[in-house]
Amino acid sequence: MVGSVAVPVPDLDRTDHVLMLGANPYASNGSLCTAPDFPGRLEAIQRRGGRVVVVDPRRSETAAHADRHVAIRPGTDAHLLASIAHVLLAEDLAAPGRLAELCSGLDELPDLLAAFTPESAAHVCGIDPDTIREVARELAAAPTAAVYGRIGTCTQEFGTLASWLVDVVNILSGNLDRVGGAMFTTGAAGQPSTKGQPGTGRGMRLGRVTSRVAGRPESLGEFPVSALAEEIETPGEGQVRALVTVAGNPVSSTPNSNRLDAALASLEFMVAIDMYVNETTRHADVILPPPSPLQKSHYDLALLNFAVRNVANYSPAVLPLDDDQPQEWEVVLRLAAVVAGAGIDADLAAMDDEIAQAVVGAAVRDEHGTVHDRTADELLDVVGERTGPERLLDVALRTGPFGDGFGVEPDGLSLARLERSPHGIDLGPLQEHRLPELLRTPSGTVEVLPEPIRADLPRLVASLDRNWADSVVLVGRRHIRSNNSWMHNVRVLTKGRNRCTLHVHPDDADRFGLADGAAAEVTSRVGRVTVDVEITDGIRPGVVSIPHGFGQNLPGVRLRVAQEYRGVNTNVLTDEELCDELSGNSALNGVPVTVQPARDELSRSSDR
Ligand SMILES: Nc1nc2c(c(=O)[nH]1)N[C@H]1C(S)=C(S)[C@@H](COP(=O)(O)OP(=O)(O)OC[C@H]3O[C@@H](n4cnc5c(=O)[nH]c(N)nc54)[C@H](O)[C@@H]3O)O[C@H]1N2
Ligand SMILES: Nc1nc2c(c(=O)[nH]1)N[C@H]1C(S)=C(S)[C@@H](COP(=O)(O)OP(=O)(O)OC[C@H]3O[C@@H](n4cnc5c(=O)[nH]c(N)nc54)[C@H](O)[C@@H]3O)O[C@H]1N2
Ligand SMILES: [Mo]
Numbered sequence: 001m002v003g004s005v006a007v008p009v010p011d012l013d014r015t016d017h018v019l020m021l022g023a024n025p026y027a028s029n030g031s032l033c034t035a036p037d038f039p040g041r042l043e044a045i046q047r048r049g050g051r052v053v054v055v056d057p058r059r060s061e062t063a064a065h066a067d068r069h070v071a072i073r074p075g076t077d078a079h080l081l082a083s084i085a086h087v088l089l090a091e092d093l094a095a096p097g098r099l100a101e102l103c104s105g106l107d108e109l110p111d112l113l114a115a116f117t118p119e120s121a122a123h124v125c126g127i128d129p130d131t132i133r134e135v136a137r138e139l140a141a142a143p144t145a146a147v148y149g150r151i152g153t154c155t156q157e158f159g160t161l162a163s164w165l166v167d168v169v170n171i172l173s174g175n176l177d178r179v180g181g182a183m184f185t186t187g188a189a190g191q192p193s194t195k196g197q198p199g200t201g202r203g204m205r206l207g208r209v210t211s212r213v214a215g216r217p218e219s220l221g222e223f224p225v226s227a228l229a230e231e232i233e234t235p236g237e238g239q240v241r242a243l244v245t246v247a248g249n250p251v252s253s254t255p256n257s258n259r260l261d262a263a264l265a266s267l268e269f270m271v272a273i274d275m276y277v278n279e280t281t282r283h284a285d286v287i288l289p290p291p292s293p294l295q296k297s298h299y300d301l302a303l304l305n306f307a308v309r310n311v312a313n314y315s316p317a318v319l320p321l322d323d324d325q326p327q328e329w330e331v332v333l334r335l336a337a338v339v340a341g342a343g344i345d346a347d348l349a350a351m352d353d354e355i356a357q358a359v360v361g362a363a364v365r366d367e368h369g370t371v372h373d374r375t376a377d378e379l380l381d382v383v384g385e386r387t388g389p390e391r392l393l394d395v396a397l398r399t400g401p402f403g404d405g406f407g408v409e410p411d412g413l414s415l416a417r418l419e420r421s422p423h424g425i426d427l428g429p430l431q432e433h434r435l436p437e438l439l440r441t442p443s444g445t446v447e448v449l450p451e452p453i454r455a456d457l458p459r460l461v462a463s464l465d466r467n468w469a470d471s472v473v474l475v476g477r478r479h480i481r482s483n484n485s486w487m488h489n490v491r492v493l494t495k496g497r498n499r500c501t502l503h504v505h506p507d508d509a510d511r512f513g514l515a516d517g518a519a520a521e522v523t524s525r526v527g528r529v530t531v532d533v534e535i536t537d538g539i540r541p542g543v544v545s546i547p548h549g550f551g552q553n554l555p556g557v558r559l560r561v562a563q564e565y566r567g568v569n570t571n572v573l574t575d576e577e578l579c580d581e582l583s584g585n586s587a588l589n590g591v592p593v594t595v596q597p598a599r600d601e602l603s604r605s606s607d608r
Contacts, residue, residue, distance in 0.1 A: 001167060010148045011146060012041040017045075017139060021150075024063075026039045026060065053068045056071070056152060076158075077156070084139065085113050089110045095173065146182040160580055184430070185306055188311075196440065226255060242270065270284045273331055275289050278486070278559060301396075336351075359396075371405060475544075476570060482499065500546065504520070508544070524574070526573065551572070
């Protein structure tokens with residue numbers, strides 16, 4: 001829509017109304033939206049008279065604090081949002097304001113969304129039509145509002161359309177790019193929309209190439225991980241025979257774990273950069289250990305670009321490296337040298353210099369940048385002794401929107417300035433009216449109807465006729481004391497009652513004959529797990545929930561604490577063929593399952 005990776009975030013500190021779907025910041029503290037004390041900022045909205053509306057099949061911690069909780073049927077957020085957009089349009093509540101001029105394609109929305117009346121969406125979403133109308137009217141009536149959708153809305157069958165519709169509703173309600181609405185962060189470093197010609201560009205292309213076996217589309221140079229197992233298994237030209245994992249545990253985190261697990265075992269070669277021997281790295285021929293996080297400096301190049309204030313924070317390494325211990329970037333660079341054919345003894349310092357030359361060269365060539373009239377050598381001289389990522393960070397900060405421009409703005413940002421500011425630098429609240437300068441689309445407009453979206457909409461319309469109420473579906477959840485798959489070896493974070501339980505509504509427990517604390521067997525198309533039952537009315541009937549990242553008790557794993565934990569891997573159940581067709585992204589939520597009492601408690605450990 002805007003032509004580069006720019007995701008608007010809710011202006012939490014100034015908004016009057018948040019409509020949040022598929023996110024539980026009381027556990028996660030947010031996602032693609034960075035805010036210290038996210039829950040406190042939500043409560044501040046309520047204290048100043050605003051409202052928080054949460055759409056979630058579970059009464060999550062966040063939903064429990066909300067002014068309104070809408071318990072949606074999983075996988076149907078796109079239908080709900082399309083219907084909200086429909087109400088805004090049909091009731092003449094749409095007020096895009098200045099956005100009308102900046103957008104193209106808006107006028108086509110009424111026709112394209114005509115099928116999504118509250119009545120037709122209601123039976124899909126399992127929400128009554130009046131609630132949909134009220135949610136839409138409240139959003140329109142609020143002086144400012146922001147719609148925010150995350151993991152629950154994007155990792156599902158209509159995930160891309162749901163994410164698109166979040167932006168559509170923000171546009172129709174006039175809230176995109178204005179104070180109190182959904183705003184674009186101005187990142188101090190590494191933000192594509194602060195480089196090159198303002199207001200126009202080449203735009204984004206999806207699916208320039210497709211994956212070999214299933215034809216899944218590439219996006220930003222990546223294939224969806226749902227294609228990985230088949231790419232390893234399927235013989236022929238281009239078959240994946242070697243794998244490098246860096247800070248990833250795909251056997252735990254990606255769908256149909258058992259299939260990927262078997263596929264990794266069939267590789268000719270695998271190397272992992274990781275500090276643990278876990279579900280994934282146990283398949284590696286070589287595990288290269290990174291230094292401790294305390295031995296590494298940190299600047300969050302990714303998530304600071306989605307912060308609710310413009311900020312820059314740098315933390316230096318706390319502890320030194322041991323003698324002969326390489327930095328993690330040196331490990332990665334050496335692997336790159338080997339893969340590129342330069343050999344194990346390649347001159348890393350020379351490679352690092354080349355990379356810095358390339359990065360500074362690009363900054364110098366940017367005729368809209370602050371260092372256009374300078375030379376790369378001159379700038380690298382100013383950077384001085386630094387090497388590796390810190391040198392690149394210094395260049396990015398200095399040539400970024402708050403940078404010192406290598407002397408042009410003496411008070412501007414540089415890494416040295418961040419080093420002198422151990423608490424970080426607050427660059428102020430988000431700025432409105434970053435449109436149209438932020439755009440990098442060929443048309444120079446917010447392209448409201450990108451072609452892949454238009455082509456995918458009929459799939460959403462067709463699904464209105466599906467019999468949604470038929471199956472029991474599985475969703476995930478997060479807990480504040482767990483981080484994906486890798487905090488379970490820390491005793492202080494895992495002690496206490498089992499948190500890897502199957503949440504089941506009391507009506508469903510009756511229906512399936514499940515008792516609280518007993519074991520249930522959950523089966524999907526691809527797998528089965530045996531898991532402790534926790535009966536709770538905090539989940540919608542017809543929906544069950546298991547958190548991801550547990551189940552470390554596999555042969556070969558060396559995680560003493562985690563292996564003892566009474567958890568199961570929910571991604572044994574998620575299905576690599578159940579994807580959002582448009583992106584190929586896996587539907588981790590809304591997976592059809594059957595549930596029954598476990599035949600045998602002992603089967604728990606033998607489920608694999
Ligand atoms: N403590 C902790 N913090 C974390 C993480 C962690 O593992 N632990 N992980 C980090 C990472 S990698 C990320 S990406 C973020 C994620 O952060 P969030 O995006 O906030 O994700 P979750 O906390 O998983 O909340 C997702 C919610 O979506 C609901 N849901 C499931 N299916 C649907 C659906 O179909 N529709 C709707 N509307 N809701 C649905 C679930 O019930 C759940 O409450 O958190 C980050 N922070
Ligand atoms: N069912 C279900 N599945 C999910 C999700 C869900 O909500 N439901 N969430 C999805 C999401 S949002 C995400 S982001 C993925 C996460 O998926 P992954 O990124 O695959 O999983 P993590 O568990 O975060 O794995 C991190 C790995 O990095 C290692 N590690 C930690 N620190 C370092 C370091 O400094 N250097 C190196 N080299 N390694 C390090 C850890 O030991 C661990 O092996 O999971 C996804 N999977
Ligand atoms: Mo994530």
